Amino acid sequence: METVTNRAYAQMVKKASPPSKSARNIPLAFLIGGAICTLGHAFIKLYTSRGVPEETAFPAASVTLVFLSALFTGLNVYDKLAKYGGAGTLVPITGFANAITAPALEFKTEGYVMGLGAKMFIIAGPVIVYGIAAGVAYGIIIYLFRLY
């Protein structure tokens, strides 16, 4: 097509493409993400009320959330929740668990080694890589400036 330049077409596309429904998505992310975090806090309360020391109750609550997320991913529920929750289901630790469980389930058909084993971190892998890299960088900064 000669008459429409790429730049002019990009403008047309922008105009024709409906934007994401932020007015609905953002409050839903807040509510669903908030609900997941509240649930996590409820587990902490539950565990401490049963006499678990606080430093154990915190990781235990995280482990519980990870387990529930993996379970509900397998039951085909988490992705449906995420459809409405968006960032609210992505940001908490449950989102990370879903990002590992989903490819593990999906790529099982390619075998337990090259399928499940290798592809399990296809989405979460970058988070781990750059998380560790950022941790190292932060450690060096603290060391150099002798912050403590």
Added chain:
Amino acid sequence: MATNIGQYTLRLDQSPSIIGSAAIGGKKEAEGPIGNMFDIVNYDAMFGQKSWELAESEMQHQAAQKVLDKCNLAPGDIQYLFAGDLLNQLVASHYGLRELGIPFFGLYGACSTMAESLILSAMLVEGGLAKKVMAITSSHFCSAERQFRFPLEYGGQRTPTSQWTATAAGACIVAECSQPPYVRAVTVGCIEDKDIKDLNNMGAAMAPAACTTIKRYFQDTLTGPDNYDLILTGDLGQVGSDLLIQLLQREGYDIKKKHADCGLILYDQRTQDVHAGGSGCGCAAAVLCSYIIPAIKEGKIKDMLFIATGALMSPVSVQQGQSIPCIAHLLHLSSTPNPKPQGGNL
């Protein structure tokens, strides 16, 4: 013999016939507006197989078998087979059709494959190189998602411009001129790239290719939208359809009243949560084979243009920051054959 008209269009003077068609759909497709027109509906997304890829292969196999049954033909009656799908190395076609024993050409035209395979089939028949040729394409939501996007259970939000890959397949048999629908002319598209990089807005990427092919066909044949009952694009979805209408408007063609899109026919956009509409090779194939071909046969549609569009990127090229090259192929399908040439060049 076929006649070149203009620079890009080939008139098939013998007007090969599509003598039979079959369409297969999944559960979501069966729940859509044309769900009752499919020949076979599979409510099990796995099609009784152990992987999504094999499920899609099984769907192609069923489509091929069904169209043969409907035409009372055996695989040995078909001289060539053109097939394609969305998967790497065309595994759905290669595994699904390996038992047929028909001389085979694999095609990759992404969502344009139904038009591409039909054009080549019609050309072979028109040229007298074959009596009966089969064209078949498929797509499967689950096998496409895992190859192009994310694992199925991954929790993510789809953008409003994204399209839903259809779990569907369509198969046609093209033979010498005998009954409607007739393939009267074809325009093969060129690869076109308007620098769209958003994988979730394929309709926008493909609309310019559709515009160019349609414009060239109109220019070559000295016709316009008024000469046709229907201008049916494959898989532009809502965004791409709106853009196509605008682009052709700028070229001086108003197709708004004649235009429909397979991606908007296969699903109910409001109730089926498909965002901008359907896509995938199987979308255009299933709509054509279940709904359009019978309508031409019954005379409900007299003259129509079928333009299937394809986005020709790969996940690798997109990750490398490349834009999406696209293509659109056009067929003029009619309830009447081309008039016999009265000597001289028409």
